[in-house]
Amino acid sequence: MGPAVDNLRRTLEEGLGNGDTRIVMNLSEVPMVDSSGIGLLVRFLALIKQQGGNLKLAQPSQFAVRTLRLVGVLNLFEIFDSDDAAVESFV
Amino acid sequence: MPADSNGEPEARQLSELLDVRLPADAEAIAKVVDTISENLMRLEVPEQKRFEVALAVQEALANAVVHGCSNDPSKQIRCRLKCDQRGRIVIIVTDPGPGFNPELLSDPRRRENLYADNGRGVYLIRQLMDEVHIERPGNEIRMWKY
Numbered sequence: 306m307g308p309a310v311d312n313l314r315r316t317l318e319e320g321l322g323n324g325d326t327r328i329v330m331n332l333s334e335v336p337m338v339d340s341s342g343i344g345l346l347v348r349f350l351a352l353i354k355q356q357g358g359n360l361k362l363a364q365p366s367q368f369a370v371r372t373l374r375l376v377g378v379l380n381l382f383e384i385f386d387s388d389d390a391a392v393e394s395f396v
Numbered sequence: 397m398p399a400d401s402n403g404e405p406e407a408r409q410l411s412e413l414l415d416v417r418l419p420a421d422a423e424a425i426a427k428v429v430d431t432i433s434e435n436l437m438r439l440e441v442p443e444q445k446r447f448e449v450a451l452a453v454q455e456a457l458a459n460a461v462v463h464g465c466s467n468d469p470s471k472q473i474r475c476r477l478k479c480d481q482r483g484r485i486v487i488i489v490t491d492p493g494p495g496f497n498p499e500l501l502s503d504p505r506r507r508e509n510l511y512a513d514n515g516r517g518v519y520l521i522r523q524l525m526d527e528v529h530i531e532r533p534g535n536e537i538r539m540w541k542y
Contacts, residue, residue: 306458307422337447339454340520344513351511368447375523376516377505 306341313342317349326358329391333364338372347378359383363391410486414477418457420465420491425457428475432487435477439485448524449487449541455517456489456537464491464535484542495534 320328330346332338338346350360361383365373373379385391413435418424429450436446457473465471476488502509504516522528527540 306461307426337451337454339451339458340514340516341458343516347511348513368444368451372451372520376520378510381510 306339310339310341310345314345317345321349321352321356326353326356327395328353328358328360329363329385329388330360331363331388332366332369335369336366338365338369340376343373343376343378347381350381359395361385361391361394363388410478410480412476412478413485414475416476417472417474419469420461420467420471420473421469422458422461424469425454425461428457429454432475432477436485439479439483441483441485445541449485449539452521452524452539452541453487453489455521456487456539459517459537460489460491460493463496464493466493484540486538486540488536488538490536493535495532495536497534498530 317328346360353360363385364387365384370379370384373382383391383394385394414431416428416431418428432453433446433450436449441449453475457475460473461467465473471492473492474488474490477485478488479485498518501518502515504510504512504519509515518530521537521539525539526542529538530536531538
């Protein structure tokens, strides 16, 4: 919760408002993801998929991956080792 | 491990490391989480365990802000950090709210809950910590890490 989640929400809303439905989110500088962040990610994943797009994750930390797995949502996301690999997967 | 009626494993002599009252807002949460992490570093708790505790505390305080204080920063939350002689730690978060019944929480991993934007906090705390007690009426959580 807090500014980090609020900023991410605004960014995703702006992206969707601009018609961006193919999104790669680099999590390399995010040591941990809390439940409010997870809620935001899955909500936007659902919205974006409804519009034929996808929200993919790049370079998440081991702890972030473990957290997503613990709450059962890891398999909802495609995860990549680099931004390039994630972007290329859209082609 | 058996627990006594206060939700604390039996016969533990606890040393208090932190006892703070914080306003119910996100900025205050971040400071307390940082302070607890610093205490754990001084106790030479491994990084992985520090991350687990930090996230559990973050979740407990966020629940206290949202559900216990209705996002009202004029209300206060109490957060305590203690350890026993074997280095096991307990964090106790108390809010002024009416509490809740943890048995009514649904499993966030159920298919119908996967895309929900909330409802994962307590489940996550239970996964990250070794022992969790929610004291009646549900406005205090005690979380142990061994």
